[in-house]
Amino acid sequence: MKDQPSPLRETDDEARKLARVLLRSARYAAIAVLDPETGFPFASRVLLATDIDGAPVILVSRLSAHTKALTSDPRASLLTGEPGKGDPLAHGRLTTQCLATPIERGHVLYERIRTRFLDRHEKAKLYIDFPDFLFFRLEPEQASLNGGFGRAYLLEGRDLIIQSPANEEVAAKADETVQDLIGRHPDIAERLATRLRAPESGSWRICGIDPAGFDIVSGDFLLRYEFETLAVDSDHICSNISKIAYSIP
Structure with missing residues (x-):
């Protein structure tokens, strides 16, 4: 039996740029975490910003299920990329596997991340300083890019970082x-x-x-x-x- 051809293309600069834009242009993302009680994947939606090096940043309530999950296990995946007209699968999307680090008040990165988040999400000023909210910085480990039918690539975390x-x-x-x-x-x-x-x-x-x-x-x-x-x-x-x-x- 002949080996099946790989569905993956060789990752080039064009693919890296598309991946960076899909991540950095997203105002929100679907996030998948691991439920600490059942081990099942748990998906939700989060507002998204980026740190100065392009690493994604989220602002979450300590009461949310995904915050509890990230506190227990820092592994998470983000799905970014907007569908347009026609078949949603014909449009680019990026799945980024990350390790989450909490950024609380007093952290050396807190004020910078807070400023950058508000620059992108002005309405978040209504709740950003609530005591039960905190940031997570999501360090990309690897990513899967689908640029449309027949355009699949694997990327390393450093491909997404400035x-x-x-x-x-x-x-x-x-x-x-x-x-x-x-x-x-x-x-x-x-x-x-x-x-x-x-x-x-x-x-x-x-x-x-x-x-x-x-x-x-x-x-x-x-x-x-x-x-x-x-x-x-x-x-x-x-x-x-x-x-x-x-x-x-």
Whole structure:
């Protein structure tokens, strides 16, 4: 009997970029954890943001079933990727297997993650500081990408993480960088939305920057743009964003 051909394609840069965008452009995700009492998989829905290196972050209540499960066993899977018109299976989706680390008040990453989460999810300010809520940072271990029929890939966790020495500097100056951009170019978010062919919506705003790209948001819409190469510092990010917004199509 002949060996069956593998359904997996060789993972290339195009697949890695698609996977990163599917993860970093998601406002929410399906999360699967292991029920500590029965061992059965338990699936739920969570709001999603990213840390400065692209690692996914969730905000959860200590009372929820998935929080109790993650406290008992840090293994979790996230499903991201939105179906469009026609067959839902024809659209890209990414399953990311992660290890969860709780980020509570007083943790060195807490304020940064809180700021980045609120930049993406403004309505979360209604409950983000409730004492029974905490963050989990989900460290990608490996991922399975399905880019549509016949486009299956396996990725390693590092394929989804921004490997840049500029991460900490960019994080420290993120708000200042965005405000500087807006001060010099008040219409920059709308220009970016136009250039990226964003859906018609209300006003757009920049809700996140990092060495690999930026995010813009308007209501329920979120768009992620990845730079061709990693930016080396905040000035480089400003330059990249300005060129995208104002260069001749």
